[in-house]
Amino acid sequence: MGEREREGEMKKGNVQKNNIRCSTLCIASLSLITIFIIPFCESFNYGQALSQSLLYFESQRSGRLPYNQRVTWRHHSALTDGLEQGVDLVGGYYDAGDNVKFGLPMAFTITLLSWGAIEYGEQIAAAGEYAHALEAIKWGTDYFIKAHTQPNVLWLEVGDGDTDHYCWQRPEDMTTSRRAYKVDANNPGSDVAGETAAALAAASILFRRTNPHYSQLLLHHAQQLFEFGDKYKGKYDESVGVAKGYYASVSGYMDELLWAAVWLYRATQKEEYLTYFLDKAYDFGGTTWAMTEFSWDVKYAGLQAIASMFLMEEKKHKKHEVILKQYRSKAEHYLCACLNLNSVTNVERTPGGLLYVRQWNNMQYVATASFLLTVYSDHLLATDQKLHCQKGEVGPHEMLAFAKSQVDYILGSNPMAMSYLVGYGPKFPRRVHHRGASIESYGENKGFIGCTQGYDNWYGRVEPNPNVLIGALVGGPDIKDQFKDERRNYVQTEACTYNTAALVGVFARLHQSHAHAHAHVYYNETPLVASS
Template identity: 40%
Template structure:
């Protein structure tokens, strides 16, 4: 309980973080977290013994095969918008820091991790102007506490966008994900890379031609992943990734022509599933060398370092969930700073140090010695708000029922959700490892995307 955590003695901590962490292990375990989030028929090399096949009937309500993809967080919904952002961010980290994945021996697993998402997006893109943006009714899902496997043969609701009910944000973000992934697969699987580019082009064209906020076309998603800042950022993001993937000038012209009028010249408050402007700034600075974009990029990182509130021991702390679904942990700032350091050599040392300190904080270099990544030893979270890992193993015979009694279970989750980053502390730095406190203890695929990519950057930096 809370009292126990508050009584942990203050640890002597070296700032700005000189503790030796095994970042190869951190990268390895983050990939394991994605494997624990898989939906669909699991591969023979599945490494998560307490997970099994699930969601095999997804898409059956529309006579489509929409099995596969990732469950979003501690729930069992496949939300396409944050899933696509997750894939884009993971792919970006693999492009920038491929050497880290090679050095850690994790490249093949990372390719599998990314392909699990992109295979699903290709399936979900059922016609040039038709895309299945979500599977599972979020309200119905959140009213239950069950393993994904418990609903293996349940036909869940599928939500599509098309030209009559468009969804610009999710179509453009998926275009970005597929374009970014095509770069990752270009050398090892060129035919697959071509396929991804074909789908990315069509999805971008769909997004750009039929402009509409996706939450107006996907019932119920606004409660969870409403697009608060509109779709202009995703249109720029999709176009800049298509330029990076194809080198076709029309995509660059689109970004240059719309950059200011679409709002990319302004200071972005964050880089997140909802807001891609900072990513556009970094990529444009990298691709063009133009001072305008570099200035915008630097303004974003400088604001992250000095303008965003911090806990007393140094964690960049944006917002307590609120409308944008955030907790204290902000790994995406660290990732953007890491890439920005490559783009601007003059600021490199400063940016890399900032990113390192954020990562170290998440791994336990803070005044409480509290780790926010599961399965990393003493003081790691043990009670994440996560259905599958909180339930008895589905493989037991007879299968033990899983319901809200599992959420209310005293003690650690029966299964260790290795590598997952939890929501994190409040603004004072206080944290309670409590499954029912979903603000501090939910995990999510988008949390880990920026974190994993920043960790890859750390490995790349140190060689």
């Protein structure tokens, strides 16, 4: 279910500097003693990881599956969603290992996928995966269009976590409540309306060339949802209490409204959205919150990074320089915290070098950090700039190298020698906390598997799951790099859509650079120089 336990917004910690792996060094020029690092050199197939990551979204589909469905152990499910309320809510995604459809994390998933495809569409296409990326995005946006039934009504959840957790069933067999929940003018949800607006606006940019009519439809819904969220302000989990135990909006709704405004500006180039983003910068925390996480709940680092890119790229934003520089200082705080280059507040790391934010589903924060570092490094490279941290300047190659080190850890360059991307490499989690993957598939066994039958016959098994949840990024190891591959260990073995979504663009970018790079590593104390 992602992380139900929320901690503070910022995490302090000192990062160990002496455990940067060789995989970190294949792109950058870094001065390090390499004698201990060379044995850990590994080469990863980022193209394969990209393909697998997009396959994962097909495993998470709800509704009537299409003719070209590649994950054949899944079948049609939840075909009457919304029927009780007289609305068609069939479709969308299950967020993790259960069968609830949660609107806020689903929307963040689509925003991340769209942003990755906007930045790295050419690289995704070069790897032969562009059509699959668009399909993954459209499966989400089609659902959001359905869920936005009136200008000021958004259906944001189908099912509820409490009753869902009584049962261990395949989605195809669900007997739990499929009650749907909405926000409206009387029961506002600015955060979920804002994030859904951001997702639709970002997707509209992608579909502009291939499907202009659909692009306009997405934009129309995005603009209405933003107006709704801004006019009727309130936290969605105060209007819809069943969401609170699973996706509580701890950061509030101000970050989502800024996030929506910046994506609408990118999609339309209309000054009204930029003005909103600038005028509300201080009051809504955009230029005051310094973060050390970017997540389904906390969007500040993402919107601060985009504001910084405006400052880098476009001369027309010169007149907004003062506010955009304030945004940039907060973006730099986040990036420098990931790189351990702030004087005080940095992100902790495990002994093996993995960023560590919190116990529950830590890989989400690793994936989103890797994405922001990658995107930002490319913008710095394109504009011939460097990142300014309290402990010194960092070049774009070094930033990308660090992002690569995190991805390589995920793919197997870690103390457990395990890939945390399911299906990648020889050793990966086999007992993922996931109902559909852990029970014999509908194709193999069309017999009904009841609510407690799933717990009795499947949940407690020590054997590997019968179905491999390819492309899922699980919660990952603890702060000591330890990982227990047990189905009941949901803190570590549950995967979420937004984990994988953050990596799609990064895999594409690394696949491109890996194809062109020829690293030259010297076995001494001289700088490690790589040709890019």
